[in-house]
Structure formats: structure tokens, C-alpha cells
Amino acid sequence: MNEKKSKKGAFIALVCVAVLLALTIVLENTLDPTKNIMLFTVLKKGAVYALVASSMNLLNGFTGLFSLGQAGFMLLGAYTYAILTIPTDTRSAVYYLYGGCAINFSLPELFGGGAAGLILGVLIALILAGCVAAAVAWLIGLPVLRLKSDYLAIATLGFAEIIRAVFQWDKLGPVTNGANALKGFPTFSSFNIKGGLRLSTFVAFLLAAVCIGVILLLINSSYGRAFKAIREDEVAAEAMGINLSRHKRLSFCISSFFAGVGGGMFAMFATQAQAKTFTTAMTYEILLIVVIGGIGSISGSCIASFLYLACSEWWLRFLDTEVVLKSGFKVPLLRNGFRMVVFSIIIMVVVLFFRKGIMGDKELPDLFRARKNAKVKGGEGNG
Amino acid sequence: MKKKLSLLLAGAMALSLAACGGGTQPSGNSQAPDNSGDKVVRIGVFEPSTGDSGPGGKQEMLGMQYANHETPTVEVGGETYKVELVYADNGSDAAKAPTAAAELVSKDVALVLGTYGSSCAIAGGPTFDEAGLAAIGVTCTNPNVTAGNDYYFRICFLDPFQGTVLANFAQEKFSAKKAYLLGELGNDYDQGLLTFFEQAFDGEVVKDSFPTNTADFSTYLNKAVAEGCDVIFCPVSIAYSTQIVKLAASMGLETPILGSDTLDSNMVLEAAKDSKVKLYVSTFYQEGGAPEFDSGIKAWLASDSTAMTNNGGNDTIAAVTAMGYDAYYTALEALKAAGSIDKAAVKEALPGVTYTGISGAIAFDDTGDAIRDTAYIKTADTANNVWALETTQTVK
């Protein structure tokens, strides 16, 4: 464990993050964006999932509260972000089924449009996205956080489903566009300067890195130690003077805040926000990432989210295409759907045989101590 | 042990990055040049082959595959190119569509065909737009597919048109005063059509939406009966429509069911077989419209068992198959007009392309939509298990 992370370690980590961010800029501007679109897709989505997985890890791994509501909070974030940032003149096209939108302002435009307006508008919309998610989490937490383990999991899962149904409700159409997708808001690609630097991946990494940094700081603060104490033994923690309900609520709200921000970023990645995307299956996906990375390791969650997405979306794609060798021999098994079968088998193997995941409950700096030469590779995880 | 594993995995990532930096393309065999020595032009097929639109996507692909089988080469700028279809499955899921679209972009295709289902087209559209890759929508009828997207074109009619056609038909044929509208939640295609039908329909409507993966439609149908509706309009994807029709057949439902182009499938027909269901669908193509194409594709289906399975086990031709066929030839026309297989040149040439296909004449307007004013309305002849042409509708 890293109770006393030396200043040197923190410094190295910061340098790694900076190098990594610089690397994304360099990569995106030197590589052909068309040929390597899969790489950038995975990197952007990976950054978003890394943040969401870290937020889930904060709750499930560090505080020991088994919650399955992550997709619901992401949904809140995604909708908040989208509703606040869709340009006013495209609103009537997006809300065409409801004859226009009830909310007629757009944050980037409020800040005067242009580059500054875009940056400020998006930032504030993301922060508000997190706040909405945190506020709802606070409300949900009032009854739900009294429940224990499995019951808590089911109740949060149920709330996520309820949130989804509410957002699909016709009557809220002028605000949420009913069950239809919201689109037209600024995405990561909006940050590519026309004819200049391409910054879309960099923006995704920067946002994720800052949020994950905050989560890390929190974990290493006295609050983080209180969370861990609650995870280890609630009764003992209470006896030591930790206010159980307050800390649980805090952890739940903070985790939801970052899930909300992650949801907003997911909308930026997917270029649209639609309630039916944020299903229980998405929560399960994030949970699997947390488990593969190691419950209780933020850097593990980060590494795992990139690996998970690269495998499921990119590297294993070849399994889906039928291959006929020159001799006319058709390679057996390969056809549509095989990729996901192989992928789920890999997941089962990890879950059964590598129970602690990639990192266990260790963070990357713990590995540095053992192997100093792992620096470059280590950089990956801190994004 | 764990450390080693983690370092190994992290290393693998770093390596893959390095590999990309080297400019090589790690994904797959499709990049290898064809060994026959011919030049190859790739056409992306952005279609669902899994999920609830899977059956429709597969039938649409059949049209393209048959067209490719019929005309495997194209003359571009004086050179003969072999046409290769590159597939990406969007899983009928708007969340997976952008990645599937990105995959096509990475495979260096000249243009893209697809997709069935407007939701995925809308979700994948921005990826094509950004990459500067033109896409020809085959049967995605929602206005939002092409609106605001310079790179999306389409060869089918639009939902405001289709909704109006069906609303008019309901009023003329059944003198309907009250209609029951049923669609899938959050599906742009369903919800759009319902709204356009409602706008054009001069009477009362009862509107319902069911969540994705619903299996129990009996409450909805019973509600339609209880409300005393004269027609049921359910423009839903094949997976749901087969269930609805099957249920209606077993209930002995007498209210006529109206459907959109998605219901024009032999699987839906099969569900209505030997029942008293009154089923009417609006569609792009009526079998018999192009006898040569009909007989050709039937022979091809008979020779290819996989294709037959994908067509639902028999050789009734779906309109989406005919549309897929037309889309392929429109794509070839675009390549010829561009005189190059460069995607930018193809995009430049596409707005000017005209082509007379088996489903009618195709030309694009300013937004990239096909100029079409005719829809066929077919009815299910349940005793003989075939579609019969009811009427041809036009709206000015």
C-alpha cells in the first residue's frame, strides 16, 4: 500500500502524465487520422471509461459499497451536458418531434462562442453534469445507503433503471427529447483546430487525467483512509470515530459526480446522448473493467479500461470476418459474433484465475519501486 | 507473477502504439492486396447483422452481395477495379455504431453503403462526416440522417412522406377515425414515423411505446382493441413485428395492421401465414417490378445456402434487398463519375449521380435525399403466403 507516497513519486507520476499528454498530441498530429481512427477511438473511449471505472472503484473498491448504479449517473451527466450545450439554432432540428426545446440557451454561446466560449462552456457543462449526478446521488443515498451489500447493489441498479425510464418519458420531451437521441452538441472533435493541431484525444485525456488525479488525491487524504477503514470493518471504523453515514454518503456523491462527468464525456465521445444506451449492461461492463484492473487500484482501472476496449473494439475484430485461405480452406469458427465469444471467455479466465486482476490493490508507483525500468509503460495507466 | 502480468499487458499496449507510430496497419487481413493482381476498390457495408435489426440488415446485405456477385468489377478512370465489400456490424445499437463506422473508415473504403435502421445511421453519421467519407443510406428513412450531414446521402423515401402515405391509406381504405400507434422507445425510426403519421392523420390517436427487448405485446394489442381503434400502426423492426403479427394471428385480431418498410419481410409474412390477420405495409419495391432481377437473385439464393438462411429460409424477395441492390449500383455509378477511388472525389461526384434502378429512378436533392414520390402498399396474402400489391400511393 502507498501510505506515504514520497514527493519524488508524486513528481514522477506528474511527469509521466505530462509526457503522456504530450504524446497524445504528437501521435494525433503525426499519424494519418483515417488509417489510425481505431487507435484514436479506443484511446478516447478508453479515457472516458478509465474515469468512470475509477469513480466506480472509489465506491466499490475503496469504500466497499457495492453499487450498480453507475450507468444511471452517467445518463444524468450525459443529458445535463447535452441539454446545456446544444447550440440554440440546432435545437429545433434535434427536438423536431416536440416542436423545439423548452430550454433555449447554450453554455458555449453564453460565453461568447468561439474557442474561449467552447472551452468554458464545455467545462462548466461537465462540472454541472457532475453536480446533477451528485445531487441525485445524495437524494438516492438517503434511503439506499442504509442497505447492506447485495441489497444495496440491487437498489442502486433499480434506481438506474428508474432514472432511465424517467428520461424516456414523453411528457418531459421538450427537455429530454423523450426517448430520442440528443445530438449536435460539442464533441471531442470540436477541439480540433481547423487546419491546425488536432486536439480531440488530448482533450479526452486531459479531462480524464485531471478527474482521476482528484480521485487519487482524495483517496490519499484523510477521507480516503476513512473510506478504507469503512471497507475493512464498519463497526471498527465507527468505533474509531468515523461518521459512517456521512462518509458513505460522501463517497457515494463523489463517485456519482465523476460518473456524471464521465457520462458527459461519453456523450462527447459518442456524439449523441440517448437514454437507452445507459443500460445495466453498461454498468456490468464498467464493473468488469474494475475487476480486471483490480478492485482497489485506480491505475489498474485505467490500464484495464484501455485493454478492455482495445480488445473488444479493435484487436479481436479480425475474429468476426470469415477467412478463406489460398488453398480454399475456410478457417473454422470465424464468423460474426465470434469476437465477443472469445472476449467473454477471456473475461471468465481473468475472473476465475486472476482473481486479483492486473494490479491487485497496488498502484503503479508500487511497481516502480520494484522495477524502475517500467517507466514508459507505466505512463499508460496514469491517463 | 501479477506484476509481470501487468507489465506484460502494459507492454503490449505500448508496443501496439509503437506499431501504429510506424505507420503500419495492425488490423487484419483485408488490407493485403488481392493476389490476382487486379486493382481493388473497397466499398464499406455498414449494416447490422446482429441485434433486433439483424434480419433486415442481412437482407439488405443480400442485395449488395448479389449485385457484387453479378458485377464484381467496375471501370474507373479507364482501369478495371475489383469491388470488394468490407463489412462492419453495428449491432443494431446506436452505442456501437460509431465504432463500427470508425472501423470502416480505418479500412480505407471509397464510400459506405448503409444502414438499415435510422438510429444507427444517425449515430454513425458524424464519424463519416468527420472522416470525409461519403455514405449512401439504403433504407434509413428518418429525416435526421441526412439533415446537417454533408456526407450522408440516401436512395429511399423519407418518413414524413411514408407517414403521410400510410395515414392517407388508413383513412381512404378503412375510413379510420381512431388509430393505435405502437413503436419502440428511443428508436428514431419508429418514433419519427409515429409522429409523422399522427400529424397527417385526421382523427384520434392512441400512442404507446415499448422498451427495447419487450416480448409481451398482448397488453398493447388488447388495449388497441379495447380503445376501439380502427387501425394499428406499428412501424417497428423485424424482430418485434414478427412477434406482433404472430400474436395478432393467434388472437384472431380483426383490426388491420399497418406497417412501414421494415415489415416488408418474408419473416413477417411467415408469421401471418394461414391466419386472418389483415396486414398492409408501405414499401420501396414490389416483387415482379423487375423480373430479371427477381429470377436472378432467386437462382443465386438457391445456389448459396448461407444466403438463403439469411433471407429467412425462403426466396421471397424483401424490398430492402432490392434497395441494397440499387445502392450497390448507385455506388458504382458514383465511382465511375468520380473517375477515381479517392473518397473525396467520390463525395464530390455523388450529388450529381443519377441512376435508374429496379426500385425506380434515383437522383439526389440538396440535402442528399433521393427525390421520390411513390410508395407501394402491399398486403399479406396469408393463404398463399405471398405479398400482393394493394395500391401505389403518391403524395405531391
Next chain:
Amino acid sequence: MQYALSIFLSGISLGGQYALIAIGYTLVYGILRLINFAHGDVFMVAGLFMVYLSSWFPLWVALPLMLVLTVLLGFAIERAAYKPLRSAPRMSVMISAIGVSYLLQNLATYVTGGLPKSYPNLPLLSDSLVIGGVSTKWVTVITPFLVVALVFALTQLINHTKVGMAMRAVAKDFETSQLMGIKINSVISMTFIIGSALAGIGSMLYFTNYPSIVPLSGALPGLRAFVAAVFGGIGSIPGAVVGAFIIGMSESVIKGSPFSIFSDAFTFALLIVILVVKPTGLFGEKVTDKV
């Protein structure tokens, strides 16, 4: 009136089908304290077994064979995915269950090629009949009776056989019963076998009513049945049955109302209220019912 009757019939049959799935959840939870997320998918796979088997064999072979295969599947899942994790924290086992569910869905997509499969027509069950002017299938009428009969048989098994006694003992105290010489593993296998067999029967009833199977067909009924199990007090068989009928009925009623969009949301809202007011569910406290 007819409409109310049709809603009632649909609610009763749904409730019965959910009850058969819910018992599987509740049995496993009672013993392993594990939410078997894969159970809904076992139910879906049972439907697929029937689709394929009935195209190869006559019905009187296909039906028992389907049950046998479903039972084997449930048994195999327990041995492969849950048994190795017996000493692991509960969360790991739950995650393993999610993994199995993911695997089954993807396998089904692969095998069916993503196309919906239509369930074969079963004699008698699929036939239509008219009650009070409402047309329905025989399965709707048979389901509640079959469920009651099966539950009765199951309670007899649990209360009056040696295996049943062992199951009760294990549910009450895992470690002590081990000390008493009960073979834990075979008892656990037994619960999975019973649960899977009921899911197989449930799938037969359910898919006769809603005859289209896609890889995600099991997800929603599974989730609802699970809510039913919790609602009734997880671990309790009568609780699961009562919960399932309540859930099935309320789902049907809400679908028939203008708020049909909230049918699932209501199910969960009901669950949360119960959890907060009485966290162990309707029948959860009665330890004697816990199996």
C-alpha cells in the same frame, strides 16, 4: 371489462412464469448468498435448446432432452464458474455470474447469427381458447396451476426428503452443516439442478406465449424474476411465488395504463420501497422457509 380480463390473464401467466425463474434465484441465494445473474440467460438458452432440438427430434424426445440439457448447463455453470470461487469474497462470485451471463448471451448471438428464433408450437399449450370474450392461449390458463403444483412438489421435497433436509441445513448455517457431514457440493449442485429445471419449464411456458427468442430474451424476465425473489424475501420459496405474481400483475396493469413506459421503473420502485421499509422482503424473516 374484456380488457380488464385480458390484463388479468396476461398478468397471471406472466406471474407464473416469473415465479418459476424466481425460485431458481431464491434457492441459490438461500444457500450461496449469491445473486445468480446468469439465471435469466440459462432460461433463454433453454428456449434455444428447444428451438434446435424440436427441429431435429419429435416433440416427446425434444422436451425431456431440453430439460436434461438445461439442468446440465446449470450444473456445469456452478462447477466451472462458482465452485472455484467458494472461498472468495461474495463480490467475486457475483462478478463471475455476470461474466457467465455475458458469455451465454454472446454464445447465443454467435450460434443464432443474431437472428431471432421462433419457438416451436407445442400441442395443447399453443392452442387458442376464448374466455369471456378474450382470446388467449391454453398456456395462460395452465401456467398458474402448473406453478402451484410444482411449488407444492418442491416444498414436499424440501420438507420431507433427506436432500431437502440437507438443503435446509446448509441454508441455515453453511459451516456447521459441513461439520455435520453434509456434502456441501452435492447439495449446492442439487439447488442448481432444481433451479435450472424450473427455468427450463418456465422457458417452455414463457416462449409459448412470446415465441421469439433473441440472445437478450432472458435479461428482462430474469431481472424481473429476480426483483420478485427479493420482493418476496430472497431465500423464501412462497415469497418468490407471491412476489412473482405481484410483479407480473403490476407489470401487466401498468402496461395497459397510459404510463406503460414506467412498467419496469415501477417494478424497481416497488422493490426499493420494500427494501427500505422491510429490507428482508415480504417473507424474508421466516427462517424456516429459507432454503
